[in-house]
Amino acid sequence: MAPSPTFLRLKGQALVYAVTFCSSVGFLLFGYDLGFMGGLTTSPEFLAVFNNPNASLLGFLVASYEVGAMFGAIFTFIMGDRFGRKPSNIAGAIIVSIGAVLQAATYGLAQFLVGRLVAGFGLGIMTTVIPIWLTECATPKSRGRMMAMQLSNLIMGLIIANWLDYGMSFYPGSVQWRLPCAFQIVFCIIVLGLIPFLPESPRYLCAVGQLDKASIALAALRGGHPDTPEIAAELQEIKYALAVEGEETGSWTDVFKDGGISGSSRVAIAFSANFFQQLSGVNVMSSLGPYVFQHSIGMSQREALLVSGGLQVYYFLSSLIPWYVVDRVGRRRLFMLGSLGMGICMMLSAIFVGIGTRPLGYAAAVVLYIFHTFFTLGWQSNMWVYPSELLPLKLRLRGGALAVVSQWLFTFLVVEITPVMITNIGYKSYIVFAVINFVTIPCVYFCYPETTRLPLEAVDLLFADREGEEGEDGASGGGGGGGVRPSIWRVVKDSTSKEYVAEVQRLLEVRARERAENEEILDRGKMSGVEIEKVA
Structure with a gap:
């Protein structure tokens, strides 16, 4: 018997870890792109380029990235499974690099907005495909843990963004904000250097009829040989699922049809998971942390940057907890626990900020730290793996793309309205997010099936x-x-x-x-x- 196939001389769980690492770099880029604009919103050098924009325009400068990402996800939805998981990731990384160059070279509002839209478009493609690629490569027992590891790197991107912003705030001149804009390219180069040497999704290869390649990729990911009974059995299960799904004709409209597999219902649940995650209020802190600490709690610019940077470090440490519990406790329980904790934290923040004393302002900052523990435990890792687990293979990419459209649509909404909300209704902003978190709990209880450890x-x-x-x-x-x-x-x-x-x-x-x-x-x-x- 010939030796087991390998990629980068790796096989089995070691190869799954390599796929996870590459996916993690893509999500590290995601986190960095979410975070680096937060520090720039308090940078006098950056704001001067755009004639010190008001809260509404500043919110749009940040949120335009989400608009681009939403269109990137829509593009992936329209194109479907034509190009595979790896080529889509490569294209996304190249587009993000182009957008980063446009932003770093900006001397006016129009160019910066175009750069944000272009980079967001590329990231929209990547964030649609990466979770599916990883989910289809990992084993059922380790899917959640692999995704939790990937999402910890998203937070590492936020950490790098916040501390780079803080460090660059000591430098005068436009380098203070141009370097953070250009730094996105570093992560794109790493992704482009790794992806060509890693396996394509075996399930995608089966779907397009490349069964020999699928067998080799699956054998390498499971550490076996294409002819071993376990590999052959898993391949047959994939082919069986494809045959059942293939009884219905395939088109983009299938996401709105039952199709014999409750396709439309499953797409709707995946879409709602992204909706509930974004409306929890987490991206208020991820994208606008320094702005919130400065304008809502009353800190100075440097204090706001420092506390926001510390929040991301705490966020990362909290994200290690799901590594050990996400595949043991189950998706549903963690969703509900996370929403309950986040709702309580947002309600306490509303009370502390509403009373308005400086000590209670710092107490609100502490509660917002704790908020992130509940978010990482309940929604961060779970939400990104759940749609890929829930959706059938025929709809996985297009349904996942619609779910990511939801992600970016409501991220845009939250980032766009937060500066205006804080300016106009103050502490009541936190009440809005608290109510949404509490409403999420019964929705999950009655409508979200458990998918943990299921093939x-x-x-x-x-x-x-x-x-x-x-x-x-x-x-x-x-x-x-x-x-x-x-x-x-x-x-x-x-x-x-x-x-x-x-x-x-x-x-x-x-x-x-x-x-x-x-x-x-x-x-x-x-x-x-x-x-x-x-x-x-």
């Missing part, structure tokens, strides 16, 4: 038609037809039942094996027919 292909069977009464026969129904479609409430209930989930996984293995055996019989039949023709 991606098994999730389809949770939503598939079931014979007899609605879901009464357990997992005996199948994808495709004849049965009754379970309600989302029933899917949620069944996804939290260990017995039902175990039956679904067993059913997936059985059906994948039966399909493989049927294909083998058909292949033998075709070969026999050819031999008979030759004899004749």
